[in-house]
Amino acid sequence: MRPAQTPTPADPEAWNAYLAEGNAKQARKRVAADVLLRDGSDRVLLVNPTYKPGWDLPGGMAEANEPPEEAVRRELVEELGLHVTLRGLLVVDWVAPHGPWDDQLAFIFDGGTLDQDQADRLRPRDEELSEAAFVTAAEAGFRLRERIRRRFEGALKALDAGRPLYLRDGTPLM
Template sequence: MRPTPADPAAWNAYLAEGNATQARKRVAADVILRNLDGHILLVNPTYKPGWDLPGGMSEANEAPDDTARRELKEELGLDITIHRLLVVDWVTPHGPWDDQIAFIFDAGTLTHDQANTLRPHDEEIAALRFAPPAQAHHILRERLGRRYSAALDALASGLPRYLRDGEHTA
């Protein structure tokens, strides 16, 4: 017989058992951050090949928008405001990785002073650069490039995008 909420201790133990057996998802949160010329901030991580959008992986029980803010503070010394959600992408398992939920948020525009003094703040970022939006697409890895293009579409339309492995859904 299953416990009921009438027995709170048994009910919580039952729910905890179910929680322990459910799938866990990796969560990533990146941002589109621009300078006043409309160029997109890209970062070159030290721990993987290629250029990336600023952001990173969520810690346990961390909201994706909090992840983006934390990562930008740690890696670039930026205290940013998240303006809105642009993309949610379910990423299929690949290589040694399980599936993942990847978010991209709009982080607005940096002032000239912020953009001109921006430097990596920890060992995870080797370099950064601002690239025109079309050029940024070609600099990013293919999987991220598709997500990035959807984020630009969302910026233009005002409507967030849901993707499955970087592809638009119906």
């Protein structure tokens, strides 16, 4: 028996079925998107999630087929009622599988500096956060869990350098 030929774009229905089959077999990545937001005193915004231990940067997980920058904007509105203009990408971190989790891509975007009125009015808006606080970078280092702390430190370096960093499990590779 002769093997079937690979479909070509000349037969759009067969071609799309062939591509869909290949797509279904490829790995899916979880995507997290956070933001580095500062106040006029150069403190950084941290949030205290109710669904996991420790403090975190504002943001969260992208939904299916949602771009990371849209995910972080959506999360800011849902959790803090905050609309920001992102100023660029600071970090992409490939996070290795750990515990029950597969690998993921974690992004940190630069959210710039909030004016004092915005910073003063900031409060959690849903049940996912118990607190939001502006803290110094040093204090953030104590509050953040190790994995996010390394990513946060990378974001600060990227901000100072004026260019994004690629990390692997929080460690710069380039």
